[in-house]
Amino acid sequence: MKTPLLQIKDLSAAVGEKLILRGLCLTINAGETHVLMGQNGTGKSTLASAIMGSPAFDIISGEILFEGEDITGEPPDKRARRGIFLSFQNPEEVPGVTLENFLRTAKGAVTGEKPRLMQFKKDLRAEMERLGVAESYAGRELNVGFSGGEKKKAEILQLLTLAPKLAILDEPDSGLDVDAVKTVSEGIRRFRNEGNSLLIITHNAKLVRELKIDRVHVLENKRIGAEGGAELIDRIASGGFASVAGGLPRGDGR
Amino acid sequence: MSGTDSRGARRPGSAPDGIEDALRELYDKKGAMKPRFQVDSGLTPEIISAISDEKGDPQWMREFRQESLAIYGETPPPDWGPPLEGLDMDRIVTYVRPDARMEARWEDVPDEIKDTFERLGIPEAERTGLAGVGAQYDSEVVYHSVKREVSELGVVYTDMDTALRGEYGGMVRRHFMKLLTPREHKFMALHGAVWSGGSFVYVPDGVEVAIPLQSYFRFNAAGAGQFEHTLIIVGKGASLHFIEGCSAPKYNVANLHAGCVELFVGEGARLRYSTIENWSKNMYNLNSKRAAVEKNGIIEWVSGSFGSHTGCLYPMSVLRGEGARMDYTGITFAGAGQTLDTGAQVIHAAKNTSSRISAKSISKGGGKSTFRGGITVNREASGCRVSVSCDSLMLDSRSRSDTVPVLDVRCDDVDIGYEAKIGRISEQAIYYLMSRGISEDDAKAMIVNGFAEPISKELPLEYAVEMNNLISLEMKGNT
Incomplete structure (x- = not known):
């Protein structure tokens, strides 16, 4: 029996006057891995931000349910405490706040109990080693002076530390070299278990090759234009977005 | 040069171009309050004499106070800096009259301050003391033990009243209000007339004091000062870290604080x-x-x-020996209703001297913060280096932040760097932290604490922790 974890119903969102999503519908069940694809500028990041609750976008209509509860008007911190996580494409730099302090505070915020210092340090160091992040980064200012690859790895480190129920990964592989893509991909696999779900935004078939994909969605004309199984990824890789546009069942009867 | 007084000391806030109208307005308002200053001529030679009697002043100090009073009477209020209209000068007599002891009761302390104690987790027993309403408490014991420890090194650490009358009386006389004279400005004249309390520290040549000395102990033991005088003399090659005041809020019945701090740093010595x-x-x-x-x-x-309704603080360093150095690290947090005018001044009066100023300011809820960097390089100060950086963070559009550089350079061979940045708190950064479960208030406090981090890392741990707490408290306010 599949339980819906995230349900997006008829969502329209805008930045100022500009409508970016119109009547979008999407459901992710508990324990599933979904991939969101689409041409540049179709609103993939907007959708991710809308799920996270970014104040930069206005929700015009529709609703977002998480575990059956309406979270449409909730601030991002509440959503995070419910178990939603977004790995940012370009994470912010926060001077004067160390990665370790930030992560420990965040972990305390999402679990409701600040982790014990020594155990937390130990766990963090172990995870950093697995991700190939130098130990010294724990004491560095959050994302300040990090290279593109280091920022992406730091996002995955946050994912693994906070262990959310739903992780939305917005192009976790963009700009990474082959080895780094491999490390990030392994990190994502380590995160994934039967109890959590993933929504991965990517252009890269390689990133998701070793994951079991339950559903692929293609954003087009401000809504989900095409949906299908994992085979869609390869079709897009060889034939481009045109090869799937319009010719496949529409999302949720729109 | 405008804004330079007879001793070459630059007054903070010498009118930069373009704000003359604002200054004029300020000046007119001050003119209107003149009659009230005459009323306060209630501060009489007899009252000053009574202070001397009560303190058992030596003759020279009796005379010094009377001269200062005369200067106070003839000096107009400062025509620079933030407006001081709200300052109740009529009450000066009440502040200083020795028989009118400022009786304060714990019940009279505003709830806002009681709350802060609560949230800072300060034990009940200490609160009355910190609020300046208690008499003596545990810190007296701490003070005495610190005193014993440093006196074994030959360091003198005592209150000013004791120093004045004791074996170091001559040393006090040679240094007292020599750097900041009663002619500096009206409030220094007032200070010279009515000062009481404060700390005296003398570190003999070559002695390195490992533990920081804190005037906080002294204040509580002697009763918080409104006009306290701090005199520190650090001998050749000696070193000292002195911590003034206390990070917990003090509540005072009177609303004027005009202390004076004079520091003498000997050859090769170091004072923080x-x-x-x-x-x-x-x-x-x-x-x-x-x-x-x-x-x-x-x-x-x-x-x-962090505190005060209006603050004017511009510590000045006179680098008068070759190779002397000055380093200023400061942060200001101006919340609703606060005008904090701070800065650092330095006079490069000798060759190869160097100064570094790093100032940060935060304004919130309509608070105003102004930073004034006053740099004077004398003709003879060749090879000197100056570096100033100011960084301001405004948390909303109602708040205000200004930086006012005042540079007076009379020498060619100088290396000067001056940079100022003013910015708003990043909405994107707040969102990013919130997306990790951190509440909006905590996210802002985290960003602001991060901004303040270069300052807090310069502080002893317990002060750094308390500063972070203060920032978090200020951030949680609704304004």
């Missing part, structure tokens, strides 16, 4: 002077501080200003 100021928000804090630094000596200022 740290201040975390969190006076109650009805306070006009007009503290004056000055250091004279000899050859290869180092003065380091670490300053955090």
Whole structure:
């Protein structure tokens, strides 16, 4: 029996006057891995931000349910405490706040109990080693002076530390070299278990090759234009977005 | 040069171009309050004499007070800096009259301050003391043990009243109000007339004091001062870290604080002077501080200003020996209703002297913060280096932040760097932290604490922790 974890119903969102999503519908069940694809500028990041609750976008209509509860008007911190996580494409730099302090505070915020210092340090160091992040980064200012690859790895480190129920990964592989893509991909696999779900935004078939994909969605004309199984990824890789546009069942009867 | 007084000391806030109208307005308002100043001529030679009697002043101090009173009477209020209209000068007599002891009761302390104690987790027993309403408590014991420890090194650490009358009376006389004279400005004249309390520290040549001395102990033991005088003399090659005031809020019945700090840093000596100021928000804090630094000596200022209604704090360093150095690290947090005018001044009076100023300011809820960097390089100060950086963070559009550089350079062979940045708190950064479960208030506090981090890392741990707590408390306010 599949339980819906995230349900997006008829969502329209805008930045100022500009409508970016119109009547979008999407459901992710508990324990599933979904991939969101689409041409540049179709609103993939907007959708991710809308799920996270970014104040930069206005929700015009529709609703977002998480575990059956309406979270449409909730601030991002509440959503995070419910178990939603977004790995940012370009994470912010926060001077004067160390990665370790930030992560420990965040972990305390999402679990409701600040982790014990020594155990937390130990766990963090172990995870950093697995991700190939130098130990010294724990004491560095959050994302300040990090290279593109280091920022992406730091996002995955946050994912693994906070262990959310739903992780939305917005192009976790963009700009990474082959080895780094491999490390990030392994990190994502380590995160994934039967109890959590993933929504991965990517252009890269390689990133998701070793994951079991339950559903692929293609954003087009401000809504989900095409949906299908994992085979869609390869079709897009060889034939481009045109090869799937319009010719496949529409999302949720729109 | 405009704005330079007879001793070459630059007054903070000498009118930069373009704000003359604003200054004129200020001036007119001050003119209108003149009659009230005449009323306060209630501050009479007899009252000053009574202060001398009560303190058992030596003859020279009796005369010094009377001369200062005369100067006070003839000096107009300062025509620079933030407006001081709200300052109730009529009450000066009440502040200083020795028989009118400022009786304060714990019940009279504003709830806002009681709350802060609560949230800072300060034990019940200490609160009355910290609020300046208690008499003596445990810190007296701490003070005495610190005193014993340093006196074994030959260090003299005592209150000014004792120093004045004791075996170091001659040393006090040679240094007292020599750096900041009663002619400096009206409030220094007032200070010279009515000062009481404060600390005297003498570190003999070559002695390195490992533990920071904190005037906080002294204040509580002697009763919090409104006009306290701090005199520190650090001998050749000696070193000291002195921490002024206390990070917990003090509530004072009177609303004017005009202390005076004079620091003498000997050849090759090093003095760090740290201040975390969190006076109650009805306070006009007009503290004056000055250091004279000899050859290869180092003065380091670490300053955090959080409290007060209006603050004017511009510590000045006079680098008068070759190779002398000055380092200023300061942060100001101006919340609703606060005008905090801070800065650092330095006079390069000898060759190869160097100064570094790093100032940060935060304004919120309509608070105003102004930073004034006053740099004077004398003709003879070749090879000197100056570096100033100011960084301001505004948390909303109602708040205000200004930086006012005043540079007076009379020498060609100088290396000067001056940079100022003013910015808003990043909405994207707040969102990013919130997306990790951190509440909006905590996210903002985290960003602001991060901004303040270069300052807090300069502080002893317990002060750094308390500064972070203060920032978090300020951030949680609704305004």
